[in-house]
Amino acid sequence: MDVALIFAGGDPLPRRVVDDLPRADLVIAADSGYDTAIANEHRVDVLVGDLDSISETALPSHVIVERHPPDKDATDLELALSLVARESPSRVVVAGGSGGRLDHELAVASLLSSPRWDVFDEVDWVSGRGMAHVVRGRRLIHGDIGDLLTLIPMHGDATGITATGLRWPLDGETLVAGSSRGVSNVMESPVADIRVASGRLLAVRIPSSL
Numbered sequence: 440m441d442v443a444l445i446f447a448g449g450d451p452l453p454r455r456v457v458d459d460l461p462r463a464d465l466v467i468a469a470d471s472g473y474d475t476a477i478a479n480e481h482r483v484d485v486l487v488g489d490l491d492s493i494s495e496t497a498l499p500s501h502v503i504v505e506r507h508p509p510d511k512d513a514t515d516l517e518l519a520l521s522l523v524a525r526e527s528p529s530r531v532v533v534a535g536g537s538g539g540r541l542d543h544e545l546a547v548a549s550l551l552s553s554p555r556w557d558v559f560d561e562v563d564w565v566s567g568r569g570m571a572h573v574v575r576g577r578r579l580i581h582g583d584i585g586d587l588l589t590l591i592p593m594h595g596d597a598t599g600i601t602a603t604g605l606r607w608p609l610d611g612e613t614l615v616a617g618s619s620r621g622v623s624n625v626m627e628s629p630v631a632d633i634r635v636a637s638g639r640l641l642a643v644r645i646p647s648s649l
Contacts, residue, residue: 440464440526440527440528440529440530441464441524441529441530441584442461442462442464442465442528442529442530442532443463443464443465443466443467443526443530443531443532444460444461444463444465444466444467444481444532444534445466445467445468445469445472445516445519445520445531445532445533445534446466446467446468446469446472446473446475446476446481446483446524446535447469447472447475447515447516447519447525447533447536447547448469448472448474448475448492448515448535448539448543448552449475449533449535449536449537449538449539449543449544449566450490450535450537450538450539450566450567450568451475451478451567451624452475452479452534452535453567455567456534456565456567457479457534459565459566460481460499460532461530461532462496462535462566463532464528465481465485465526466481466482466483466484466527466618467484467485467486467487467513467519467521467522467523468483468485468486468519468563468647469487469514469516469518469519469624470487470489470491470492470493470515470532471486471487471488471492471493471494472488472515472519472621473486473493474493474494474533475534475535476532476559479624482501483504484501484503485503485504485505485522486498486504486505487501487506487507487515487518487519487522488502488505488506488507488515488518488519489502489506489507489508489509489511489515490504490506491509497618498566505522506517513553514543514550516536516547516550517567518552520527520550520551520555520556523560524555524556524558527558528559529559529560529561530559530560530561530562530563531556531559531561531562531563532563532564532565533551533562533563533565533569534565534566535565535566536564536566536570537566537567537568538566538567538568544548544590545647548564548569548591548593548641549570549594551571551573551641552573552593552594552597552639552641553566553594553642554594554639556573557575557583558617561573563645564622567631567646567649568649569601569643569644569645569646570643570644571642571643571644572641572642572644573593573640573641573642574590574633574635574639574640574641574642575635575639576634576635577632577633577634577635578633578642579630579631579632579633580626580630580631580642580644581629581630582629582630582631582644582646583626583629583640583646583648584625584626584628584629585625585627586625586644586645586646586647587623587624587625587626587643587644587645588605588613588625588626588631588642588643588645589621589622589623589624589625589642589643589645590602590609590621590624590633590640590641590642590643591607591614591621591622591640591641591642591643592614592615592616592618592621592639592640593616593636593638593639593640593641594616594638594639595616595638596614596615596616596638597612597613597614597615597635597636597637597638597639597640598613598615598636598637598638599612599634599635599637600612600614600633600634600635600636600640601632601633601634602624602631602632602634603628603631603632603634604626604627604628604629604631605624605625605626605627605628605631606625606627607624607625614640619623621640622641626644635642
């Protein structure tokens, strides 16, 4: 399997974001993410979560439902990621999950950067507020000249970082966890080449059009 797409809850997705979503082999909805998927004309294969936020009550027969009790130890998005991991896709894209409660949004950033998902080659997060890409080893970040690109070390320090195509390039440097040094760099090329020797980064791109 090449691509799995997970719709999460949160603010509605702008049309420009929906139009850029990749063609997926598997579409998962995490609870109210089902409403987002249907509103944007995406067929959902699996619905997962405690279903306490979904507005739909009559689901099509083709939708597989994995229902969990409300008193659980994981968010609906984490349950969706665990489900997707069983299918071993190369790339996972999470759509939505921003806006709403601040604790939920912070948890999404931490969750997507977890070493648990190293089984995926690429993990991306897209929303109306920007895009975030987990960087392990090497990632090419595509965007427009003038876009902001912030590099945040996640779950510890990130070392041996080389970043080109940016106004302030990095050459074998370290970003320490808890530091804001990597905030608000600027893309000076349509492609930024980010490499990390150890650790992981969350590369957050904010289009200049926002």
